[in-house]
Amino acid sequence: MSSGSEKKTGVLGGFKAFLMRGNVVDLAVAVVIGAAFTNIVNSVVKGIINPVVGAFGTKDLEHYASCLKGPCARNAAGEVTKGVYIQWGSVLSASLTFLITAAVVYFLMLLPMKRWQDRQAAKAPVADKPAEPTEIELLAQIRDTLIEQRRGPGSDSVPAQR
Numbered sequence: 001m002s003s004g005s006e007k008k009t010g011v012l013g014g015f016k017a018f019l020m021r022g023n024v025v026d027l028a029v030a031v032v033i034g035a036a037f038t039n040i041v042n043s044v045v046k047g048i049i050n051p052v053v054g055a056f057g058t059k060d061l062e063h064y065a066s067c068l069k070g071p072c073a074r075n076a077a078g079e080v081t082k083g084v085y086i087q088w089g090s091v092l093s094a095s096l097t098f099l100i101t102a103a104v105v106y107f108l109m110l111l112p113m114k115r116w117q118d119r120q121a122a123k124a125p126v127a128d129k130p131a132e133p134t135e136i137e138l139l140a141q142i143r144d145t146l147i148e149q150r151r152g153p154g155s156d157s158v159p160a161q162r
Helices: 002-020 022-056 088-123 135-151
Strands: 066-074 080-086
Touching: 002 022, 022 088
Parallel strands: none
Antiparallel strands: 066 080
């Protein structure tokens, strides 16, 4: 019975550790912010861009469609009663929403974050590069190479010092 409770604690403890890892929490925050931001962009497209297109065209962008198979007819509410329509206006509206969202995320979030990370990396000491050998270490390497050359092939002894 104790092994069962230990296993349950281990599973729950593992699940808690998974949830508390930084990247899982960051992902959850990003999803919530992304959902809220998507609502803002959808409102901008539907409230500003679609009516502007409608002002230059004959109707709101969402209502643009082409008759694929006719004869095509709609009732007073705008619902299709006959034929097959391609709703290209709604596809264009969704594409604009995506482009605006992607542009805002890139220019207002990713680009500034990358610049900040580059500045932080420039300020931090470079630990990735191996340290250059000192003069004494270089001289020791040269000495060891010369000793190896003097030995010649098949010689295991160190040459006598003069």
